[in-house]
Amino acid sequence: MLPTMVVQAILWILYGLLLQPEPGTATLPLLMDSVIQALAELEQKAPATEAGHTASAWLLSAQDSCAHNPLQHFLLEEQSLKTTMLDPPSLSPELQGLTMEVARHGVWDGKECGVVLASDGSTVAVEPLLAGLEAGLQGNRVVNLPLDSTDTPPDAGVTFPDFGATVPDVRATSPGLRDISSDVTWADVGAVSPNVRATDLDVQVTSPDVQASSADTKAKFPTTVDSLLVVTLARDLGLNFLQGPQTWSHSLGTEGCWDQLSLPRTFTLLDPEASTLTTAFLNGALDGALLGDYLSRSPEPRPPLSHLLSQYYGAGVAGDPGFRSNFRRQNGAALTPTPILTQQVWGALILLQRLEPAHPHLQGMSQEQLAQVATHATKEFTEAFLGCPAIHPRCRWGAAPYQGRPTPLQLPLGFLYVHHTYMPASPCTDFERCAADMRSMQRFHQYTRGWDDIGYSFVVGSDGYVYEGRGWHWVGAHTLGHNSRGFGVALIGNYTAELPAEAALRAVRDELPRCAVRAGFLRPGYALLGHRQLVRTDCPGDALFNQLRTWPHFDKVSPRRLHYLGLRPICPHKLSTAPDPCLFA
Incomplete structure (x- = not known):
């Protein structure tokens, strides 16, 4: 164990090295393991390094790393300037080359920079991750807001965007702004401990109903902000949604593809018009x-x-498999309840308006307008990201190309058909195994069955992730005679005698259909059916099918209901799970 002062020094040294790499050095693969390797090397050298400078002071003298982010500069660096730090030890040339690649998050020309590939298959932005670690190490997180946030402080620095030249001394005009009240704790702003097993959570994600002018508002006018939530998430949520409705369709959760998975170097976004609130950024935040x-x-x-x-990007922190990156969305929903996050986004905008009075998107904005932006940003983030399953795109699991020309679906569809894969029979619990299972099934479907692609629309692992098959837009090959009417979702494993993991069940029962309805892919009154109800098969297994029968959208498929749904049996007798020549057209 290292003292907190040393740990903070290491973090700020790494942050500084991110911005002053040695030119011309070879880079390591853009993997989270490489970032961890850089931290480990700094930690090994730190105890033997002579103390003398604060890491943040060294960082600022080397290159003003937070000039582009004055809010982070204000909330993090002032505290670090008061801390005795260590002279920065040098990293190996390879690790210095890595730091150049992940120095700062950004989106340019359809490429996303400052991101790395983690062992769970997710892509993570390094900058908000490091900011969160530093905010946590500082400990004091509650920051008082100025009582009158509409006043422009004197000597507020130069006008935007040349803010980096001068840091405004807001503390001179608002002495209480940075003071930490001794009787205020994080509990006062509604935190929920993340030390909860995500597999035990049943988070109900609801839409915020916050109106600044309403007497029944759930989010009260913020008087404090949590520096941790502001520097990781709240600031960027608020700023992105300040830009207006024209950007909202591209605002949240764009995924992308690495040039290769073993030695990743370039990450290309699937939406070339994506905002900076990509899946990778939100993962890092x-x-x-x-x-x-x-x-x-x-x-x-x-x-x-x-x-x-x-531990976090592996088996779980302190041996808890629920507290790892695979379940960041469930744990994030527990940490950021809607009213609390709305307050934090609102408070971040208030503070940023005070720090940057000439900011083009904040200038002249009233508190009611800022509250409305915070409400909408939180609603979108809660519903479209936290409330949806994390879906690995085809490129992430190494899908082979589609053979032939795919047929588009006529959306929205009215059915969700549930399968189990049967083979592979064992649930996959990590990305490497799940991705291998996906490739194996695709090869079987293409080369043994003779199909154009893997048959399922989506496949659900027991690792906390959903894997894209044919996706939302293309007709699959999963339910004979009904492929164009519904999406086929399979859970990896044989569920004849046992049930899938709770996280996998929740993804199929709640998250995937809820988000499909929200996006217009699935009708609100959709029917959920087991494969065996339409085709002569035991799929999705007795144990799983009995579970499906208890779900809200499950349809018993009586003959009258079949006729109403337009599903006409060739044979009119009652359906059976036993082998039966009665197939459905």
Whole structure:
């Protein structure tokens, strides 16, 4: 265990090295393991390094890394300037080359920079992750807002966008702004501990109903902000939704593809018009918030950051499989309830308006307008990201090309057909195994069955992820005679005698259909059917089918109901799960 002061020094040294790499050095693959390796190397050198400078002071003197983010500069660096730090030890040339690749998050010309591939298959932005770790290490997270946020402080620095030249001294005009009240704790702003098993959660994601002018508002006018949530998530949510409705369709959760998975170097977004609120950025922001919260609650001595990240992107922090990156959305929903996050986004905009009075999107904005932006941003984030399953795109699991020309679906569809794969028979619990199972099934479907592609629309693993098959837009090959009428969703494993993991069940029962309805892919009154109800098969297994019968959208498919739904049996007798020549057209 390293003292907190040393751990903070290591983090700020790494942050500084991200912005001053040695030119011309070879880079490591853009993997989270490489970032962890850099942290471990710094941690090994830190105890032997002579103290003398604060890491943040070294960072600012080397290159003003937070000039593009004055809110982060204000909330993090002032605290670090007061902390005795260490002279920055040098990293190996390879690790310095890596830092150049992940220095700062950004989206340019359809490419996303500053991101790495984690072992769970997710892509993570490094900058918000590091910001969250630093905020957690600082411990004091509650920051008082100025009482009159509409006043422009004197000597507020130069006008936007040349803000980096001068940091406005807001503390001079609002002495209480940075003061930490001794009787205010994180509980006062509604935090929920993340040390809860995501597999035990049944998070109900609801839409925020926050209106600044309403007497029944759920989010009251913020008087404090949590520095951890502001530097990881709230600021960027607010700023992106300040830009107006024309950007909202591209605002949240765009995925992308790596040039290769073994030695990733270039990440290309699937939507070339994506905003900076990509899936990778939101992953990094949630990871930073969750791990920062964990660090802020951990007693001294705190674990080395390399050890903490290895656990989080591995089997789970402190041996808890529910507290790992696979379940960041469920744990993030527990950490950021809608009213609390709305307050934090609103508060971040208030504080940023005070720091940057000439910001083009904040200038002249009233508190009611800021509250409405915060409400909409939180609603979209809660419903379209936290409330939806994490879906690995085809390129992530190494899909082979479609053979032939796909047939488009006529959306929205009215049915969701549930399958089990039977073979592979064992549930997959990690990305490497699940991705291998997907490739194996695709080869079987293409080369043994003679189909154009893997048959299922989506496949659900027991690792917390959904895997894209033919997706939302193309006709699949999963339910004979009904492929154009519904989506086929399979759970990896044989569920004749046992049930899938709760996270996998929740994805099929709640998250995937709810988000499909919201996006217009599935009708609100859709019917959920087991494969055996339409085709002569035992699929999806007795145990899973009996579970389906208890779900809200399950349809018993009586003969009258079949006629109403337009599903006409060739044979009119009652359906049976036994082998039967009665197939449905």
